Amino acid sequence: MVAGKGGVGKTTVTAVLATAAADVGLRVLVVTLDGRPGLAALFGANASAGSTYDGDIVASGRGPGKRGSIHLRTLSAGEALQDYLATQGLARLAKRLVNTGVVDVVASAAPGIDDLLVLGKIKHLVGLAGPDGPHDLVIADGPAAGHAISFLRSPSAMATTVRGGPLRSQAIEIDGMLRDPARSRVMLVALPETTPVNELSETAATMTSEVGVALAPVVVNGVDRAGDVEALVAAGRVMDDDFGAAARFRATRCAVHSREVERLNSLLGNSPIELPHVPTAGLTARDVERLARILTEQVS
């Protein structure tokens, strides 16, 4: 599960991770929770008309034995709740439940029920994973900005508030999956800037101590390293012209980035995975492939 605040490149990291996994021959299912348009394009697939996916294949024949592949699937909290109410004998009334706002009432009466049901679907998909299943690995592009903690906490919260019944046992099972590092890990993403690093280290602490999930290595996205430029500026070998101003700007930013990566390293007690800054305004599938190779080198 990939998580991070808005704007840090959570979706990019999801795409990079999925590509890296497919390149070692894994069949990957990418689950997106907010139907962000453009995810398919990051895999070089033609952007489908809508922004929701239902198992769309965006890559195949990758890695050893040409076994690696990537499928996309969208899960929505509202739909998960409707589906659930439908399976509870309310199928005929499902539409009316939405129209009358009863679904909203249920979601408010039992906050987190929709998150829990989405996690339930993810758990189901994780359960199918394996050599004989349809995929080997599920990567979820986590919930939107700031919700990751309440999202992942929903099973344990539900297990304490609901006293019995199928929902409680499901909550306990999902919580078990989240706490089992062999089955699930949370990959946190940050940018190499002061505020995102502070927020990430707080989130990491809450995730491990309060939510009880296992963390995958942290990813720092968009790290700019230009040692040669930094060296010139440090040695005073730049002039007061445009080129000098550009070099000083770059050197300052690189210094901030190395300082923040270093700070994250000491806050977390281990070194994060670094994805380099790509000089563009939007990543292409080719950039994603290159970043995937860089990620693989750092993990192995």
Next chain:
Amino acid sequence: MKSKRRSHGSFADLVDSAKVVVCCGSGGVGKTTTAAAVAIEAAQRGRRVCVITIDPARRLADALGIAGELGNDTTRVVLPEGEMWATMLDARTTFDGVIRRHARDEKQVDRILGNQFYVNVASRLSGSQEYMAAERLFELHNDDRFDLIVVDTPPSREALDFLEAPQKLMNFLDHRVYRWLIAPARGGLKVLNIAAQPILRTIGRVIGADVLADAIDFFQAFEGIEEGFRARAEEVQTLLRSPETRYVVVASPRHDTVNEAMYFVSQLGRTGMDTSAVIVNRLQPRFGKHSATKLRGAIKRLEAESPDSDELVLHRNMADLVAVADAEDKSIEPLLTFAESAIVARVALRADDVHDLTSIGSIGREIFGDR
């Protein structure tokens, strides 16, 4: 970098004439900082401004002096000149205030505020935070201390989440759900709707009977408040749609956020709202006017003639930065064309974090186009 002036006036005109400025945009584009920067600049132009921030990063809250503030206090922000206040949205406290205002008596207030379902609605129901931002905006707009309210909005991919929040919440609290669950029986006694019973039983089984009882109790307690609540929601809605309220869409130059910003502009347009201004944040600054083509030529020559020279390093660096700036210009072009009647401000990416009043102020000066 100078803010590009079009024939539609300037940011200065905008903050001088508006009573409310709403900053909207997706998460992570620097909306909160931008709202603060616009407020600082407006204050320095002589307007008495209050900025409402939503979940600011701690360093920004520190800079505004609102870190650790609870409730709905407004805090004076000390500027070299001008009068400015800041407040952090506390959706729960705002909601409690709304209930207090419309309730018949203390008993009804206690019954509602003490209800767990209400607590969930106030803190978690989608749209509640948006509506409370609008409600807070309305309250401060009516406060004589301020001429202008600048509001940051909760991160969202939908501009309508904010604009339609009052209506959405009204629908939720409206009779419809309630009437459906509880039908008036003969003799004026309210009983559970028989038609709804199987559903209630099922829902009760799913979420627990006591949880459901809380929900029903809440709707019962809420009865009699809807009218006042509705009237207020309509007033808030009217303010959001008044010409005194201006919408500023904040974007970053990345493809995905540009697309999201265009979606915001079109949604605003669909509800009859103009996007008064677009602020593109975090643009790669240009250092002089160097073209990518010329730089490529120079780099080729240097690679052949002096591969170990400082010149080559400096040219490559310039080429990297120009590549980003060119890509960003191309990326934001559709947005600028699309929001053709909007004032456009470009804000350069800072090499270091923006975290104090001085650096926020420098962003303000850039937005307003006078350095």
